[in-house]
Amino acid sequence: MSQGIQINIKKYPAYKDSGVEWLGKIPECWEPKRVKSLFRLIIEPAPKNNNEELLSVYTDIGVKPRKDLEERGNKASTTDGYWRVRKGDVIVNKLLAWMGAIGVSDYDGVTSPAYDILRARKEVNGRFFHYMFRMPSCVSELKRHSRGIMDMRLRLYFDKFGDVVVPFPSLPEQTAIANFLDDKTAKIDQAIAQKEKMIALLKERKQIIIQNAVTKGLDPKVKLRDSGVEWIGEIPEHWEVKKLFGVCHFVRGNSTFSKEELLGKGEYVALQYGKAYKVTEVDEKYEFYVNNEFYKASQVVNHGDTIFISTSETIEDLGHTVFYNRNDLGLLGGEQMLLKPKSETVNSKYLHFSSKVFSKELRKYATGIKVFRFNINDLKTIYTPIPPIDEQNVIVQHIELQLNKIEQAMLHQQAQIEKLKEYKATLIDSAVMGKIKVSF
Secondary structure, three states: OOOOOOOOOOOOOOEEEOOOOOOOEEEOOOEEEEHHHHEEEEOOEOOOOOOOOEEEEEOOOEEEEHHHHHHHOOOOOOOOOOEEEOOOOEEEEOOOHHHOOEEEOOOOEEEOOOEEEEEEOOOOOHHHHHHHHHOHHHHHHHHHOOEOOOHHHOEOOHHHHOOOEEEEOOHHHHHHHHHHHHHHHHHHHHHHHHHHHHHHHHHHHHHHHHHHHHHHOOOOOOOEEEOOOOOOOEEEOOOEEEEHHHHEEEEEOOOOOOHHHHHOOOOEEEEEOOEEEEEOOOOOOOEEEEOOEEEEEEEEEOOOOEEEEOEEOOHHHOOOEEEOOOOOEEEEEOOEEEEEEOOOOOOHHHHHHHHHHHHHHHHHHOEOOOOEEOOHHHHHOOEEEEOOHHHHHHHHHHHHHHHHHHHHHHHHHHHHHHHHHHHHHHHHHHHHOOOOOOOO
C-alpha cells in the first residue's frame, strides 16, 4: 500500500459459518452475539442545572462535544432532562443510525433524549464496537432493522437494534483490533489530509491565476497605473475600469415567456442555484421535474451568458458564478441574475473570470443570517477592469489553459483520496469481521 501504510496480512487458521447472512464466515474462535446480549438501553436523566458536557453524534466523525462544533447545529439553552452519558457508552441517533450516526463516547457528558444510550453488560472494548457499528456492511444491517416507510423516516429502536447479530472476539482480540485500526486509520487519515491540503493549495492557485490575469494582464513588462479602486490596485495603463452597469445588462430571473416560445426551441437546460439540469418539458409556469425533484425557473439563458447567483447558504460562496457554455436554450432560477455584455467589446468569459475576483468585494454588501443575499443595485456599482477585446480573448485562453491543468491535478489528488477512503473502509471491515488476523 502506498503512503507508507504497510500491513502484513494473516488469516485465522479456521473459520466457521456464523449462521447470519450479513456476517458470513467468522473465525472459529469467535462467537456471533446479539447486540442486546452485549449492551443494554440506559435512561439516566441528567440533574437539573447541570454543567455536563453536551455531546452529539455525527455520521462523519462520531461522538464529539457540541461546543467544539457549534456551527453544525443550534446550541441548547438548557440540558435539563437530557440523558447522562459515560465514557464507553454507545450513542445512537435513532433518526440517522441508518446513515452511520452512531458511535462510542470518549467523554462523560449529556446528550439529547432523541438519542439512545447503550451501556455494555460485560467488559468490552468500545473502540472495537465503534468501528463495527459504523462500517458500511453493519450500517446496512442496521438499516434493515430500522422502521419506516422511506429512508428519511427510518427509525432504529433498541428492540430491533438489540436483535442485530455481531461478531464477538475475545476482549484481548477486540483491544488488539481496535489498536491496530487506530494506528492504521490515523496514518490513512493523515495521507488524506495531505492530499486535501494539496487540493486547497491548487484552488488558491486557480484564484491567483485569475486574479493576476484579470487585473494585471499577461505582459510582465507592461506599464501599470493606479486603477483608483482599492481592491483592484494597479492595472495596465491602457486598460479601463468601469462599473458593471456600464458594460452589462442585468436580467433577474423573473421575466415571462410563453410556453410556445420555450418549447419551440427543443431541449432545455434549466439552471438553478448554479446547477444545470436537462429537462424536456416546461409548463407555462416554468415548473419542471428533474429526477423527481421539483424546480421552477423563469428566464431564458442563451449560450455565453454569465449567471450570477444572488443568494448563498454560506458567505464564502456568495457571488459564485457559472459560465453557461452549452448550445441549448436554458432557464434561469429566480435567485439568479444574468450579466449580458452590452456590446461585442466585452467577452462573456472574461466577465465570468472577472466576477471570480469582484465577488469578494461584493460580499461586503451581503445581508442575512443563514442565507446571504445581495441587491442587484449593489452588483451594478461594482467596478471591473476592462482591457481591449483582443486582450480579453487572449486572457481567457490563458486562464482556461492554466485552469485545465490545475483541474487535472485536482482530479488526480481526489482520485487518490477516494482510493484511500476505500482502502480504509476495506481495512476496517477486514479486521472487525475477522477476514484478517491481528496479532495480540
